[in-house]
Amino acid sequence: MRQGIFSLIFALLFSVGCSQCNEAEEEESASNETEATEATEAEDTPEPIEAIEPVDVNMDKVFLGRRLYHDPILSGDGTVSCASCHSLDHGGAEPRATSTGIGGQLGPINSPTVLNAHYNFRQFWDGRAEDLQDQAGGPVENPIEMGTTFPEAIERVQADEWYAERFAELYADEGITKETITDAIAEYERYLITPSPFDEYLAGNEEAISAEARRGYETFKEVGCTACHVGVNVGGTMYQKMGLVQDYFELRGGEITEADLGRFNVTGEESHRHLFKVPTLRNVADTAPYFHDGSQEDLAEAVRIMGQVQLGKELEDQQVSDIVAFLESLSGELPEHARLPEDEQPPSRATGDAADPAVEHPETGEAAEETLEEG
Numbered sequence: 001m002r003q004g005i006f007s008l009i010f011a012l013l014f015s016v017g018c019s020q021c022n023e024a025e026e027e028e029s030a031s032n033e034t035e036a037t038e039a040t041e042a043e044d045t046p047e048p049i050e051a052i053e054p055v056d057v058n059m060d061k062v063f064l065g066r067r068l069y070h071d072p073i074l075s076g077d078g079t080v081s082c083a084s085c086h087s088l089d090h091g092g093a094e095p096r097a098t099s100t101g102i103g104g105q106l107g108p109i110n111s112p113t114v115l116n117a118h119y120n121f122r123q124f125w126d127g128r129a130e131d132l133q134d135q136a137g138g139p140v141e142n143p144i145e146m147g148t149t150f151p152e153a154i155e156r157v158q159a160d161e162w163y164a165e166r167f168a169e170l171y172a173d174e175g176i177t178k179e180t181i182t183d184a185i186a187e188y189e190r191y192l193i194t195p196s197p198f199d200e201y202l203a204g205n206e207e208a209i210s211a212e213a214r215r216g217y218e219t220f221k222e223v224g225c226t227a228c229h230v231g232v233n234v235g236g237t238m239y240q241k242m243g244l245v246q247d248y249f250e251l252r253g254g255e256i257t258e259a260d261l262g263r264f265n266v267t268g269e270e271s272h273r274h275l276f277k278v279p280t281l282r283n284v285a286d287t288a289p290y291f292h293d294g295s296q297e298d299l300a301e302a303v304r305i306m307g308q309v310q311l312g313k314e315l316e317d318q319q320v321s322d323i324v325a326f327l328e329s330l331s332g333e334l335p336e337h338a339r340l341p342e343d344e345q346p347p348s349r350a351t352g353d354a355a356d357p358a359v360e361h362p363e364t365g366e367a368a369e370e371t372l373e374e375g
Contacts, residue, residue: 048226049234051199052282054335055118057191062337064166065188068181071346073156074140076148077102078349082139082185086114088338091286091331092192097294105144108259110294115334116282118190120236125259125292127239127277128266132186137178150178156349157181194283194332201329209329216326219319224311234281234330239263242274242292245312249274251305252295259292285328300324 068074069082085099086092092115099107109125117123123135139145140153157163158176171180198217200208209217220226229235242248242262249256258265263275276292289295290302300320307315315323 047202048221048230049198049202050232051202052116052119052193052195052232052332054193054195055190057187059191059337060166060170061184061187062191063188064163064170065184065186066337066340067162067344067346068157068185069188070340072349073160073346074148074153074181075102075146075349076152078351080146082114082136085111085139085145088334091115091283092117093287095288097289099145101142101145102147105147107144108257109292110289112279113283113287114189115192115194115332116233116280117236118193119231119233120277120280121238122277125276125279126263126266132189133179133182136182136185136189150181153181154178191335192338194334196282196330196332198326198329199332210325212322212325213329214326216322216324219322220326223307223313223315223319225306225323228278228310229281235278236280238278239272239275240278240310242276243309246309248305248309251309252293257293262292281327282330283332285324285331299327303327 072078072081072084075081080102085094087094092113094111096110098109099111101107112125117132117135121127123129123132124138129135129138137150141149154176157167163176167176167180170184171177174180197208198213201214201217206214220229228238228240231237242260243251249260261273263272263277264270266272284290285299288299289297290299296302296305303320303323304315307313307320
C-alpha cells in the first residue's frame, strides 16, 4: 500500500515537471517565432526613400538645352536666363528669398531647385505645370520674370547662327518653335540628376554616410517626416498644407500674400488654400533660403519649424542635428556635362537701358536688387 502511494506521488510530480518544461519550451518557441517574424517584416518593409537613377536622354538635345538654359536670349531685355534663378552653383535654386526678373522686378516666391525635378509629379510650388516642358515655357512670357513673348524670343533665336544650325539638325521638321525650345530645355533639365552619398547607403554601403547621418535618417522616419518626404526625390510626390498642425503663417508673421495661397491660386478650391507641392529634399543643404517664401536661412531652424507646424512636435537639439546631417548626405554631384563650357558661353544679349551695367542682372542678382532699392 505504502509503495503504491509513493508511486502515485512520483507520477504526479513527474507530470507537473514535464508540464512546466513543455510550457517553457512553448514560450521560448513562440518568442523565437515572434523575433523571426519581426526580422522578416523588417527585411520586407521597403525604405520610404528610393535610390535615384540617371535618366535616359538625347545628349544632342541636352547640349542645345544647356545653352538655352544659360542664355538670356529668351528674356525681353537680354539679361535674365533660366540659370539666373536656378543656379547650378546654388543647388539648382537661388540665394535670394524671391526671384528677380527683368528690370529688377521682384517676384513673389522662392525658386525651387531644378535638380532632379524630373522626378516631381508636378512643377512649380502650386503644381500648375504638368511637366518640365510645360514649366520651361512659363517664365519666358511672365512679365516680371523674363518678360517677352515666344514669337519675339523665336525671332532672336532664329537670328543666332549657332542655334539655327542646331535646331536644323535636331528639329528638321518642326524648326524653331515654342515647343522645340521648351523641349530642348526640358531635356537638359531631365539630365540634371544628382546621385548622393545617401544613395550609396541605400545600396548597402553603410560607411557612405556618417553615423550622425544614419541616426538622422532613423529619426527622420521615426518622427514622421516620411509621411510627406518619400520616394526617389525625397518629396515631390504630393501636395500638403503648409501648417498642417499649427498655423505656419501666424508663426511667421506678416501679411498673407497671394503666393501664400498656394494651390488655391490654380484651382480656386477652398480646400487647396495654403496647399503646396512637397519639395524635394535632395541638395537641400545647398539651396537656402527655405520654404516657398524664402523666409528661413538656416537649415536646422527650418527643420525645427517643420517639426512644429507639420508634425506638432518640438524636436530636441540632437534630433535636429542628426536630421540635418542626414539631409546633408542628400547633396549629390552634378552630371559630367551639366555646366556650359567656356567656349560655348553666349555673347552679351542686353538691349537698351539693360545694357547699362548698373541694371544688369548677373546670376547673383545683386545689381538688380540695388536697382529696386533705388527705385
